[in-house]
Amino acid sequence: MDDRRRSARTSTAEIPTAFRDVFRRAAYRAQGRIEPGELEAYFDVLGMLDPYELERAAITFARHSKFMPTPAEWHASVLRYRSRRCPKCNGLGMIVVRYYSDEPFDVAICDCKHGGHFRDEGGEAFIRQRLCLGPKNRVALLEDFGDQP
Numbered sequence: 001m002d003d004r005r006r007s008a009r010t011s012t013a014e015i016p017t018a019f020r021d022v023f024r025r026a027a028y029r030a031q032g033r034i035e036p037g038e039l040e041a042y043f044d045v046l047g048m049l050d051p052y053e054l055e056r057a058a059i060t061f062a063r064h065s066k067f068m069p070t071p072a073e074w075h076a077s078v079l080r081y082r083s084r085r086c087p088k089c090n091g092l093g094m095i096v097v098r099y100y101s102d103e104p105f106d107v108a109i110c111d112c113k114h115g116g117h118f119r120d121e122g123g124e125a126f127i128r129q130r131l132c133l134g135p136k137n138r139v140a141l142l143e144d145f146g147d148q149p
Contacts, residue, residue, distance in 0.1 A: 057078045
């Protein structure tokens with residue numbers, strides 16, 4: 001690689017920690033190691049995408065393939081994931097319910113397939129632990145909240 005391309009590349013210090021963590025997990029799942037310059041090359045293509053979406057796409061690839069996806073395959077997978085997101089919860093499976101009064105916020109488990117993970121496997125205890133919720137915060141199914149804004 002000539003000096004012009006090398007200087008245009010992103011240095012490792014400029015790559016956000018969240019992206020590094022997602023990439024490291026995906027690379028070790030697929031190939032067990034990270035080649036020199038691989039992190040920077042993937043960040044040049046995928047750096048503007050949400051780390052949560054990248055993680056979801058990496059998990060999908062790990063289930064269906066034993067190879068590390070190319071940056072183009074990973075990007076296409078994120079775009080497919082975005083098109084299948086639930087409009088209520090934005091693909092997260094949970095919705096934060098905030099009140100205009102002084103009451104603490106609550107968490108509603110969405111009725112989409114993403115929320116099905118929390119309904120079937122996670123449950124209230126998992127959500128409370130993951131979000132560090134206190135006893136005043138209510139965790140319930142979306143249907144239990146009714147037509148609140």
